[in-house]
Amino acid sequence: MPGQKEENKENLNINEIANKWQKEMSKGFTKVITLALLSIKKMHGYQLVELIKERTSHFLNPSTSTIYPILSSLENNGFITCNVEKKGGRERKIYSITTKGQKLLDELINRQQNVLKAMHSLFSKLKDNIFSADVISRISNELPILDIKKLKNEKPKDKVISELEIIKKVLSNRINKLNEKLIEIDKEINSLKLL
Numbered sequence: 001m002p003g004q005k006e007e008n009k010e011n012l013n014i015n016e017i018a019n020k021w022q023k024e025m026s027k028g029f030t031k032v033i034t035l036a037l038l039s040i041k042k043m044h045g046y047q048l049v050e051l052i053k054e055r056t057s058h059f060l061n062p063s064t065s066t067i068y069p070i071l072s073s074l075e076n077n078g079f080i081t082c083n084v085e086k087k088g089g090r091e092r093k094i095y096s097i098t099t100k101g102q103k104l105l106d107e108l109i110n111r112q113q114n115v116l117k118a119m120h121s122l123f124s125k126l127k128d129n130i131f132s133a134d135v136i137s138r139i140s141n142e143l144p145i146l147d148i149k150k151l152k153n154e155k156p157k158d159k160v161i162s163e164l165e166i167i168k169k170v171l172s173n174r175i176n177k178l179n180e181k182l183i184e185i186d187k188e189i190n191s192l193k194l195l
Contacts, residue, residue: 030062031070032112035097035105038080042096045071071095079104 033052037043043051045067052060052067062070071093074080079101082093097105155163 026060026062029056030060030066031074032105032108033060034067034070034074035079035101035108038095038097039102039105042094044092044094048095074101 030052033056034048037048037051037055045064048071049062049064049067052062071080071082075082075095078098080095080097082095084091085094086092
């Protein structure tokens, strides 16, 4: 089936491109998250790798070969310091954030929040513009699937709260759009009745 092969090839290309873009975004996030985690506590490279994976639900999945060049760059620029500790006959480099690094982190957090707000605004507007009766129908059918008890059992409390707030906001926006449409339809019905 030639059409099927072309579609699979196109999907593969889209996947490859999306993976490449995600990898590029991940590099910047890994630097910021490295500073953020070091602002919480001192740690060695392997601890950082594991904590980054854990805290990002494996969205970021750096290896030690990725993290050590980042740590080296941050240290060379004075954003972190490194002290060697001996433990069990082994030497480990323990990294900690500097005052300069904390100032950079604070600035990056402010900028990231602005980027995230802008992206959220853009994506929510895009979603609102493409929201159709078909999607409304599908969401209405899927709503009973939202099992809050199951969600609470499977995820940490802060993630459950965050997800429920997002769902609430999306549904609220949809309800407002539907109410606007209902008012528009009522006006149209009333004007047609007057004819």
